[in-house]
Amino acid sequence: MAHPLRGKVACAGLATAGCGEAPGRNSMELMVEAVHGALADAAIPLSEVGGVFCATAVHAFPALSLAEHLGVHPKYSDGSNIGGSSFIAHALTAAMALDAGIIDVAVIAYGSNQRTAGGFRSISEPMPFEAVYKPRNPITAYALAASRYLHQFGATKEDLAEVAVAARKWAALNPEAFERDPLSVEDVVGARMISDPLGKLDCCLVTDGAAAIVLTRADRAKDGPRPPVYLLGAAMAHHHRMISAMPDLTVTAASDSGPRAFEMAGYGPGDMHTVQLYDAFTINTLLFLEDLGYCAKGEAKDFVKGGRISPGGDLAVNTNGGGLSCVHPGMYGLFVTIEAIRQIRAALGSDEGPREPGGWIEGARLSVGHGNGGVLSSQVTGVWGAAETL
Amino acid sequence: MSQFDGPGPEAAFHAHLAEGRFMIQRSASTGRHVFYPRVMEPCSGTADLEWVEASGLGTVYATTANRSRDGAYNIALVDLDEGPRMMARVEGIDAGDVTIGMRVRASVGEIDGTPAVIFHPEGA
Numbered sequence: 033m034a035h036p037l038r039g040k041v042a043c044a045g046l047a048t049a050g051c052g053e054a055p056g057r058n059s060m061e062l063m064v065e066a067v068h069g070a071l072a073d074a075a076i077p078l079s080e081v082g083g084v085f086c087a088t089a090v091h092a093f094p095a096l097s098l099a100e101h102l103g104v105h106p107k108y109s110d111g112s113n114i115g116g117s118s119f120i121a122h123a124l125t126a127a128m129a130l131d132a133g134i135i136d137v138a139v140i141a142y143g144s145n146q147r148t149a150g151g152f153r154s155i156s157e158p159m160p161f162e163a164v165y166k167p168r169n170p171i172t173a174y175a176l177a178a179s180r181y182l183h184q185f186g187a188t189k190e191d192l193a194e195v196a197v198a199a200r201k202w203a204a205l206n207p208e209a210f211e212r213d214p215l216s217v218e219d220v221v222g223a224r225m226i227s228d229p230l231g232k233l234d235c236c237l238v239t240d241g242a243a244a245i246v247l248t249r250a251d252r253a254k255d256g257p258r259p260p261v262y263l264l265g266a267a268m269a270h271h272h273r274m275i276s277a278m279p280d281l282t283v284t285a286a287s288d289s290g291p292r293a294f295e296m297a298g299y300g301p302g303d304m305h306t307v308q309l310y311d312a313f314t315i316n317t318l319l320f321l322e323d324l325g326y327c328a329k330g331e332a333k334d335f336v337k338g339g340r341i342s343p344g345g346d347l348a349v350n351t352n353g354g355g356l357s358c359v360h361p362g363m364y365g366l367f368v369t370i371e372a373i374r375q376i377r378a379a380l381g382s383d384e385g386p387r388e389p390g391g392w393i394e395g396a397r398l399s400v401g402h403g404n405g406g407v408l409s410s411q412v413t414g415v416w417g418a419a420e421t422l
Numbered sequence: 423m424s425q426f427d428g429p430g431p432e433a434a435f436h437a438h439l440a441e442g443r444f445m446i447q448r449s450a451s452t453g454r455h456v457f458y459p460r461v462m463e464p465c466s467g468t469a470d471l472e473w474v475e476a477s478g479l480g481t482v483y484a485t486t487a488n489r490s491r492d493g494a495y496n497i498a499l500v501d502l503d504e505g506p507r508m509m510a511r512v513e514g515i516d517a518g519d520v521t522i523g524m525r526v527r528a529s530v531g532e533i534d535g536t537p538a539v540i541f542h543p544e545g546a
Contacts (some may be wrong), residue, residue: 162509163460164538167497168488176499177484183484183522227497228518230488237449275457276499276509281484 035265035296041127041138042253042260043373043387044070044246045074052210054071055148062242063143064101070244075257076137082106083129083138087113089154089362089420090144098141106251108135114270115405116310119243119366120412122265126247136248142362152238152362159274168227171405172310174277175227178315180281185330186319191231191337192330193220195314196233196356198342203353204266205343205391207370211241211357219325220314234314241361243370254419259375259380262422263298264398265415266278275407282330285316286323286402286411292414293400294325299421301325305396307347308368311354311402315343320402321349324413343390351375351393365403365412372401380418397421427471431459439537442530444478445503449470457506467517476529479503479543487517496520500541514542 047069050062057065062137063086071078080202084099091097095111100349108129110122119140125347126138159169167173181187197217203209215233223231242368253260269288272278294300301307301324320405326347327335341349352371353356359367378384379396404411424526429437431447435458438445447456449463449497450470462469478501487494501507511533526541533540 161435164536165497165507165509165511166495166533167489172486172488172497176484176497179486179522200466208545225487225489228485229490232484273507274508281499 034261034298037127037131038264038296038298039262040131040250042250042262043248043416044248044253044256044260045070045072045258046245046370047073047243047372048367048370049242052239053148054145054240057075057145058202059090059143059145060097060101062145062240063098063141063244065145066242066244067102067141068137068376068410070139070246073258076246076248078102078104080137081139082108082135083126084109085126085138085140085365086142087111087118088142088144089156089240092155110210114410116312116365116404117268117362117405117410117412120266120369120401120403120414121268123247123263123369123414124268127263127266130247130249133226136252139151139244140246140247140366141242142363142366144363145236145240146362147240150349161410162274162276170407171227171230174315175230176275177408178229178313181315184282185333187333190217191333192229192234192314193217193313194336195317196220198336198339199356200351201342202250202351203357203389206353206358207386209353209358210237232311236312236356236360236364238278239359239361241359241367243366245366245370245373259377259382259418261376261418263414264417264421265293265295266413267292267296268410268412270410273406273409282319284319284408284411285419286320286325286413289411289413290324290402293415295415297415298396299415301400304400305348305400306351306372306393306399307349308399308401309350310364310368310402311350311356312360312364312404314356316404317349319408324400324402330375348393351391353408365405368403369401369414372414374400375399376416426461431461435459438473439530439539443526444476444530444539445473446476446502448474449529455502455504455506457502457508474527477503477525479544480526481513482512482522482524483507485520485522486513493515494518498541500526508539508541510541512541512543
């Protein structure tokens with residue numbers, strides 16, 4: 033029997049704002065620009081927004097701030113913060129609130145001016161029993177995971193570099209991407225080492241940017257100007273907060289969230305036409321390909337070889353260029369989601385803007401958008417589909 | 423009198439460390455060791471944790487060298503012989519030369535004036 037939430041809500045509109053550099057505009061202003069754009073995209077007036085969902089790295093009560101800025105009096109709001117994956121968790125919560133009739137229109141939003149404001153900054157507390165050693169989180173934590181992965185499976189820095197190179201090839205097809213210049217494995221391996229084995233080009237961009245999506249119940253989404261893209265499945269999991277408490281540094285909780293999200297959707301990983309993974313660092317893509325079921329544990333290093341996840345390869349992964357080459361304003365989960373949805377909208381004939389040939393995936397009807405938060409901590413998987421996949 | 427009276431696990435750990443002792447917890451009923459210090463043993467929920475001296479012996483599980491213009495320092499995850507894993511630094515060797523599987527021994531040192539458990543390669 034189908035899961036009771038499967039396909040009950042859809043994305044009716046979406047927008048990004050200020051991606052790249054947005055000097056002089058603050059995080060909340062950028063977030064509101066994205067909300068304005070997403071509501072216009074959905075042709076839904078602000079006055080109908082009943083649910084406000086958001087998280088940032090710098091606001092203690094982001095839902096209060098966003099609702100106030102918008103002048104919305106929410107019937108339901110959620111500022112839960114489990115890191116960069118929060119927004120996909122918000123989509124699950126919003127789906128429950130919409131399906132239960134608590135709200136009729138939900139807005140999920142994020143915004144950051146970290147690049148032009150001087151770099152990543154967070155109100156996150158120091159990790160007890162770790163802080164004394166001065167880890168430079170998040171990179172130290174991801175470097176520890178990468179060290180373990182390389183040791184355990186005989187992978188190399190060149191294998192990690194393949195991920196960055198593939199992302200850059202997708203970015204080259206996307207005029208919206210921040211870094212589009214050609215990139216080689218040698219460039220990535222030879223870049224300045226920051227936290228062994230991760231060098232500068234194993235790390236995501238530091239950009240400004242904001243994003244928003246509008247969710248409504250499926251019946252209403254049908255009437256909008258854009259093709260509705262339905263939330264078929266969503267699931268969250270987390271097994272630790274601090275990297276020193278992660279049970280196995282080569283297995284993320286995506287191995288838990290992924291199968292549940294796919295089961296709810298009624299589709300498997302192999303059914304997805306596009307795969308959008310939260311690539312804060314090159315190691316992420318390898319771990320998530322394995323944990324979401326695209327290959328066995330330890331095999332992603334071979335899976336990504338030969339351009340398999342590059343444009344024209346077998347699997348369309350991170351088709352916007354990812355956090356590594358397109359945009360990464362500190363918390364990337366909503367951008368993963370938006371790319372997953374836009375690929376489906378574009379394939380259904382919606383004008384999503386120009387891309388070089390191959391940048392929009394022909395026939396895309398199903399996408400997975402997977403979010404990561406903290407230090408490989410929270411994992412939230414969303415499965416999105418066109419009307420015909422219901 | 424509640425079993426939770428007095429300084430909590432974090433304060434007790436740091437008090438031991440200030441005296442130069444690396445203490446970890448062990449559940450009296452399950453016999454399992456716990457680090458970082460907690461109120462209950464995770465998963466089992468037993469609240470009969472007692473302080474015991476750590477053997478100080480462990481094995482490097484993961485390692486990195488944080489690099490900058492000022493040089494490099496090691497950050498490692500060490501699996502204690504008692505079972506739990508902790509973040510630490512391995513010193514007495516170049517930060518990038520620490521290897522996974524390396525046997526290490528703890529001592530109580532300082533980082534910028536704060537007491538901390540530091541490891542050195544065993545036999546070094």
